[in-house]
Amino acid sequence: MHWRLVLLALLSLPLQAATLRFVGTDFPGILHSGTPQPYGLAVDVINAVCQREQLDCRIALLPWLRAQSAVQYGQADVLIGPYRNRERARFLQFSRYPLYVDTLYWYRLANRPLAWNGDFASLAGLRLGLTRGWTLGQGYESTKQQLDVDIGDTLEQGMAKLQRHRLDLIASNERTARAVLARLGQHNVLPLLPAISQQGGFFGYGLHTQGRDEPARFEQALSRLAESGELARLSLRHGLAYPGKNTNWPDYLSQLP
Numbered sequence: 001m002h003w004r005l006v007l008l009a010l011l012s013l014p015l016q017a018a019t020l021r022f023v024g025t026d027f028p029g030i031l032h033s034g035t036p037q038p039y040g041l042a043v044d045v046i047n048a049v050c051q052r053e054q055l056d057c058r059i060a061l062l063p064w065l066r067a068q069s070a071v072q073y074g075q076a077d078v079l080i081g082p083y084r085n086r087e088r089a090r091f092l093q094f095s096r097y098p099l100y101v102d103t104l105y106w107y108r109l110a111n112r113p114l115a116w117n118g119d120f121a122s123l124a125g126l127r128l129g130l131t132r133g134w135t136l137g138q139g140y141e142s143t144k145q146q147l148d149v150d151i152g153d154t155l156e157q158g159m160a161k162l163q164r165h166r167l168d169l170i171a172s173n174e175r176t177a178r179a180v181l182a183r184l185g186q187h188n189v190l191p192l193l194p195a196i197s198q199q200g201g202f203f204g205y206g207l208h209t210q211g212r213d214e215p216a217r218f219e220q221a222l223s224r225l226a227e228s229g230e231l232a233r234l235s236l237r238h239g240l241a242y243p244g245k246n247t248n249w250p251d252y253l254s255q256l257p
Contacts, residue, residue, distance in 0.1 A: 022059045022076065023071060025067050052221055055214055065132065068133065072092075083202075085135050091207055093206075097249075100200070110189065125148070126148065128170070140196075226243075
């Protein structure tokens with residue numbers, strides 16, 4: 001049986017009282033499909049927390065939009081790694097601490113010097129690329145109707161359009177762009193400064209889990225993992241940076257969108 005069918009079947013299994021169903025998609029460094037089990041930072045964190053809290057946790061990978069829908073409609077409990085925005089807050093309650101932190105950029109061809117000042121309205125008239133189901137933060141969401149945005153199914157598709165001059169700029173977090181450009185062997189694509197934003201990738205608890213003991217226990221244990229510096233240590237295993245235990249957390253968290 002195809003692995004996606006197996007994972008979908010897992011989502012529909014009867015649950016024990018202490019089961020949390022996590023769902024996400026392939027994110028470089030964060031979550032990858034694997035045999036026999038998925039792997040990545042998210043898997044390490046979920047396993048660490050669920051072992052300590054004696055929770056039964058299951059992880060499934062789905063296409064990103066389908067993963068969001070699974071949590072929205074109660075077919076899964078926790079979405080792995082979403083950025084926060086008002087639209088997602090309608091069906092998710094976000095963890096206090098992010099699982100990881102991304103820096104987002106517009107990317108351009110090296111031989112096409114373009115400029116932007118951080119204001120989305122300044123990009124009017126340019127052909128912009130974005131991957132389906134991704135967001136660039138609330139500033140983008142408030143302005144996107146005035147922009148010429150091409151939505152692609154994958155970042156690879158968007159990079160191909162950039163190479164063929166069908167796009168002027170394409171947006172991505174640096175983590176994913178680095179992995180995709182290396183895989184494609186494209187060395188003529190550069191990030192455009194300033195950065196679009198810095199975004200936290202959080203755990204998103206479905207609103208249907210409110211009042212359950214398991215998500216609350218997971219959330220408390222995640223906070224301890226971040227504050228102790230253990231999440232920073234786990235992040236380093238995957239080539240990712242995360243604030244250490246001496247961070248002024250109230251100030252740091254207040255700066256994330």
